[in-house]
Amino acid sequence: MAKITEEQLKQINEQQEALRQLVENIGALETQKHSLLHKIAEVNQEIEKFKVDLEKEYGKVTIDLQTGELKEIEDKKEE
Numbered sequence: 001m002a003k004i005t006e007e008q009l010k011q012i013n014e015q016q017e018a019l020r021q022l023v024e025n026i027g028a029l030e031t032q033k034h035s036l037l038h039k040i041a042e043v044n045q046e047i048e049k050f051k052v053d054l055e056k057e058y059g060k061v062t063i064d065l066q067t068g069e070l071k072e073i074e075d076k077k078e079e
Contacts, residue, residue, distance in 0.1 A: 004012075054063075060073040 055061075058070055060075075061070040062073060063070055
């Protein structure tokens with residue numbers, strides 16, 4: 001039976017190894033991405049809880065994130 005050359009076999013094996021490593025790296029990155037998305041969800045929950053706490057203390061306000069100054073949010077009633 002005919003065979004490919006040693007050089008061709010070597011090239012195929014190198015390409016397959018490169019592909020395997022890339023797929024493995026993508027898997028690791030996806031795992032990191034999944035973990036980070038969970039952390040984002042946790043931080044968003046903490047933010048929302050803190051917003052509720054601040055609203056209980058100060059009412060409906062906006063906060064200047066540079067100065068910490070509060071500005072009351074006016075209810076806009078439709079006439």
